[in-house]
Amino acid sequence: MIIMDFDDIVGQRVLVESLKNAIKRNMVANAYIFNGPKGSGKKTLADIFARAINCKGSDNKPCNLCSSCKKSIAGVNPDIMYIEPMGNSIKIEQIRKLISDVSVKPFENTYRVIVMKNADSMTIESQDAFLKTLEEPEGNNVFLLLTENYNALLPTIVSRCQVYNMVGLGKDDMKELLVKHGYKQGEELEIAIDNSNGIIGRALEILKDEGFKQLQNEYENILKQILEGSRVETLILSDKLLNSKEDGVKLLSFLLNFFRDILILKDLEDNKYIINKTVDFSLLKSYRDNMTEEELFEIIDNIKQTISSMEFNVSYKNSIDNLFLKILEVFNGKSSRSTV
Numbered sequence: 001m002i003i004m005d006f007d008d009i010v011g012q013r014v015l016v017e018s019l020k021n022a023i024k025r026n027m028v029a030n031a032y033i034f035n036g037p038k039g040s041g042k043k044t045l046a047d048i049f050a051r052a053i054n055c056k057g058s059d060n061k062p063c064n065l066c067s068s069c070k071k072s073i074a075g076v077n078p079d080i081m082y083i084e085p086m087g088n089s090i091k092i093e094q095i096r097k098l099i100s101d102v103s104v105k106p107f108e109n110t111y112r113v114i115v116m117k118n119a120d121s122m123t124i125e126s127q128d129a130f131l132k133t134l135e136e137p138e139g140n141n142v143f144l145l146l147t148e149n150y151n152a153l154l155p156t157i158v159s160r161c162q163v164y165n166m167v168g169l170g171k172d173d174m175k176e177l178l179v180k181h182g183y184k185q186g187e188e189l190e191i192a193i194d195n196s197n198g199i200i201g202r203a204l205e206i207l208k209d210e211g212f213k214q215l216q217n218e219y220e221n222i223l224k225q226i227l228e229g230s231r232v233e234t235l236i237l238s239d240k241l242l243n244s245k246e247d248g249v250k251l252l253s254f255l256l257n258f259f260r261d262i263l264i265l266k267d268l269e270d271n272k273y274i275i276n277k278t279v280d281f282s283l284l285k286s287y288r289d290n291m292t293e294e295e296l297f298e299i300i301d302n303i304k305q306t307i308s309s310m311e312f313n314v315s316y317k318n319s320i321d322n323l324f325l326k327i328l329e330v331f332n333g334k335s336s337r338s339t340v
């Protein structure tokens with residue numbers, strides 16, 4: 001999955017416009033509730049909104065380039081906090097710690113954003129304590145409460161929040177979103193949509209088994225061939241996988257995430273921040289150990305260029321083959337010097 005932006009949120013137009021407006025007018029509220037079933041995209045929306053609030057760019061959406069955005073993407077922004085249930089509920093100790101954590105000024109940004117997952121699992125004791133922080137808002141804290149049923153919260157909490165309900169998605173919106181996630185139109189997609197009740201997370205779960213995993217393995221094989229410096233094998237494998245332009249888009253989005261993941265691994269030795277979670281971790285590490293940051297940026301640039309060239313459709317196969325040769329060149333130019 002590519003790093004998401006407000007534009008990638010499908011089917012929640014009213015909600016998204018309202019959040020963007022709040023940022024534009026510098027009128028971000030003290031507390032929000034994003035309410036909706038599991039898998040409806042609350043967390044994704046909260047991540048984007050949190051990133052946008054702290055973005056140093058001038059737009060009302062995250063630029064994904066400034067220092068704050070980069071840290072948010074890597075999950076290390078000190079001014080974005082996440083709270084989630086310990087066991088079945090959010091306990092009073094957690095709220096006490098939260099209250100003390102938010103009593104100081106944000107570290108690097110104007111605002112501190114606190115994303116509380118399953119906020120409706122706060123115990124009554126927790127809610128009472130939490131209510132006090134809402135009643136006496138201390139400066140620059142923005143609370144994003146994610147709930148499946150906000151009626152489980154005290155009315156006094158709800159009344160201090162702006163409440164947004166995630167809308168269930170129609171079939172077309174769902175299709176658009178899944179294609180953005182790299183899935184191919186067809187029977188498999190239809191089945192997933194039909195069984196998902198308009199909840200994107202559910203559709204993604206259905207799609208995640210077999211077919212998709214198999215494809216990821218094939219992509220990994222290509223990257224292993226590159227690692228071994230096998231030019232012919234690499235091109236044979238890529239040829240086998242590319243039956244349509246759509247296949248190409250999918251492969252490129254995988255590659256983009258793959259190299260972004262390696263870039264993140266350069267700074268953080270933790271697979272928690274990896275986007276392509278199914279990829280063999282040792283493969284990622286081999287690439288990381290054999291490539292410099294400059295080389296990674298160079299390849300990411302090349303992938304992006306290939307993606308945009310596909311829109312004008314020269315020959316997508318040629319574009320992608322050229323990209324692989326480029327990666328081979330960058331990678332093996334180096335490893336043949338340092339190893340063998």
Ligand SMILES: [Zn+2]
Nearest residue numbers: 055063066069
């Ligand atoms: Zn930014």
